[in-house]
Amino acid sequence: MLVSEEDIGILWVSSIFAATHNELNVDSIGQPITVTIDDCECPECDIEREPIEFDSTLLIHIPTKNGVISQRLTPSEAQAIGKSLLKFSQEIIDYKAGFK
């Protein structure tokens, strides 16, 4: 479910997918935040994806000091987050530019 209050710069997304925490990759500091289409056909990804349709969702991986947090998103959830990131970041850029 997507809920937003754009006037105050907040978007809440209750994804249909739960976030996961992979502690196997504990040494994740320094790894990049990754955004990808879930289109890998390797056996590990196939097992993790089941029964989700191949090439139908996006994945965000966020490294932490205790492993990697992964969030699967539907395309509409990803679009809502993407639009908010663009809108909110532009508001900050415009706000900061007003002080120059």
Ligand SMILES: [Zn+2]
């Ligand atoms: Zn894979």
